[in-house]
Amino acid sequence: MTVLHWFRDDLRLSDNPALNHASQSAKTAYVYILEEDEAASALGGAAQVWLHHSLSALNQQLDGNLLLYKGCAIDILPELMGALDAKMLTMTRRYHQAGVKTDSEIREILAAQGKSASVISGNLLWEPEEITKQDGTPYKVFTPFYRRGCLNAQPPRIPLAAPALDHAPIISHNALPLEALRLLGGADWQTNITKDWNISEKGGHARLQAFAAASSNDGINDYVDGRNFPARTNVSRLSPYLRFGQISAHQAWHEAGKNKSPEDKQLDIFRSELGWREFSYSLLHFNPDMKTNPLQKRFASFGWAEDSEHLKRWQRGQTGYPIVDAAMRELYQTGYMHNRVRMIVGSFLVKNLLLHWHHGEAWFWDCLFDADRANNSAGWQWIAGCGADAAPYFRVFNPVTQGQKFDPDGTYTRRFVPELQDMPNKFLFNPWDAPKDVLRRAGVQLGQNYPQPIVEVKASRQRALDAFADLPKSKI
Ligand SMILES: Cc1cc2nc3c(=O)[nH]c(=O)nc-3n(C[C@H](O)[C@H](O)[C@H](O)COP(=O)(O)OP(=O)(O)OC[C@H]3O[C@@H](n4cnc5c(N)ncnc54)[C@H](O)[C@@H]3O)c2cc1C
Known part of the structure; x- marks a missing residue:
């Protein structure tokens, strides 16, 4: 009997209970579908790059037997199962609403055809x-x-070893070459961000x-x-x-x-x-709507500011706050951002700039290799103060003291903000306080080769505190 394993967010052979289950039957076939229907909210740019390389590596591990498709899983899978004469589909459980819905629809369709689908926990x-x-x-x-x-x-559980796989005879059945998924657009950015990752x-x-x-x-x-x-x-x-x-x-x-x-x-x-x-x-x-709706409903009508110029400066790492700029540039250049600075840039966006956390969630979604439906929404809701067990609204990270405390010798900040390479530590996180001769010696011309701060820390903090203080008190 042939069993088809549908890879989703379980791109591994070892410790994959659903794949193990598939391999116990007889022959195993493998598929990955770039879901284009509503079941998958579109992947961001960095995640697409990661996925491209992941699928290439996985296909090699499977001796070239991974079938690739793009489209609607509900249309593709029953037909493919027919072509493979497969009686069972295995998949690792997923948790976002649209994915859960697709999986239960597929189960029903297959059941009506006398076939089975096993959704197995593994992630x-x-x-x-x-x-x-x-x-x-x-x-x-x-x-x-x-x-x-x-x-x-x-x-x-103790992790499972990779199973011995007996590949089903490969069929082409309109499967696509990896390039046809168009996960890479060819920009330099996509090549550069992968250089530190295997x-x-x-x-x-x-x-x-x-x-x-x-x-x-x-x-x-x-x-x-x-x-x-x-x-x-x-x-x-x-x-x-x-x-x-x-x-x-x-x-x-x-x-x-x-x-x-x-x-x-x-x-x-x-x-x-x-x-x-x-x-x-x-x-x-x-809370299936966590990507869009605040977990604390009292935030639903909060008066966020609108300022596209501020948002752009934040995204590009041009806020004039060196630790914020270093982190935003790390994100764009490497597809990763360290957790400490995720909190600093998040607080800066939603508190000092008073911009909606949706903007931060969306930018991270597009730029992070690890962009994750659960962790990203939860992280942003936490930082905005509207999540479960969130940082209290009055906790505003000070980007100057955070930089001084968590990057005391400036190694991280100088790596991503080379304009400040020669700035002495004393003024690295607050260059606007530096005397003119210090700036001159460091080659820094504020407003020319490094920005002036786009908001003032104290005043913007107070503005946030005032706005958040107006929220209804109930935490539900
Ligand atoms: C605003 C914001 C957005 C975030 N977006 C994401 C995201 O899209 N994807 C993502 O994986 N993480 C996200 N995080 C959580 C965290 O920043 C990252 O998981 C962590 O920085 C990843 O680095 P690491 O693997 O070296 O972590 P380590 O410190 O080595 O932790 C090991 C693993 O634990 C998990 N983990 C660690 N911290 C958290 C956390 N606070 N919440 C949930 N899981 C955690 C991750 O899977 C991580 O890989 C976000 C945090 C914030 C504040």
Whole structure:
């Protein structure tokens, strides 16, 4: 019997329970569909680049047997199953509303044809329905969700080895070459952003192992403190691999704990960050409209400002605040942004510029390799103060002191803002305060080769506090 495995956000052979299930039958065929109907909100530019390279690597792992299509899964799959004479479809569970709907429609269509479709959990450590409060309602606060809920539930499974695959005879059946998916537009930007990444399952494992086996103050061994500093190499940078499923959360969970006691503080905090990912998915599962609607309804009619020039300056890294500009340029140049600076630029957008978090969500969606439906919406709602367990509205990150604290020697900021290369540390994060001769010696002409600040920190903070103070008090 032939079984068709439909790859989606599980682009790996190891620890893929749905693929394992498929491989137990007899022959296995494989498909990836670039879904163009409403089931998939269109991928952003960076994610498309990541996907292109991922599919190329996966196809190699499958000895060239991955069938590629573009279009509506509901039209493509039943026909393809017929051509392959496949009796069963396997897929890894997904959680966004449109995807869930497509999957249940496909199950129905196949059932009517006497065929089956198995949706198998594989990308989360705990399924959203497993982690609820005693009364069955979902948690709204992270710490009890993770500490009381997740850590008292069944521990994450030991990762599965890649199955031995017996490929079904390949058929072409209108399958497309990778280039026909048009995931790469040919711009230089697309070539440049991939240069620091090995975009494949193997690349994900190399990164995970390097992080978990790092020397004393590197990788996981100084994660608790080091993860706050964007110039340090203490975060894993696994997020795009987790997003596209080239590694599973289970593999990350267990590999990180390989040489550590379960009580180890560094391990505990790293695992709790994986827990934040679980929390985001739980939020998405229980609040399917989270991409657009605030989780706290009192924010629904908040009076955000409109200023396209400010938005453009933020997107391009031209705000005149060096740590903000460094982070926005890191995003555009590398497809990644460190978490500490995601919080700083997010706060700057929604508080100091008072622009709607939707703008930030959309720009991150387009530029991040790890752009993730659950994590991105949850991150933006958190920073805007309208999410579950969100940063309180009065918490406004100060871009000057944050820079001084978390990039104390300026390594990160100078890397992405070379105009300030020769600026002394004392004025690196507030160049407008520097005496004229300091600016001259550093070759900085404010307003000419580096921008003047687009808003003033104190006044814009106060404007935000006043606006947020007008919100109705109820948090629902
Ligand atoms: C405004 C904003 C937007 C964000 N958008 C995304 C996004 O689109 N995709 C995304 O994967 N993460 C997003 N995050 C969360 C976080 O910034 C990234 O997951 C993290 O920076 C990825 O780097 P890393 O793999 O080195 O993280 P590590 O510190 O090594 O953490 C390991 C893994 O844990 C998970 N994780 C860590 N922090 C968080 C968090 N706060 N929320 C959810 N999961 C987390 C990620 O899967 C990450 O890869 C966003 C955060 C903010 C504030």
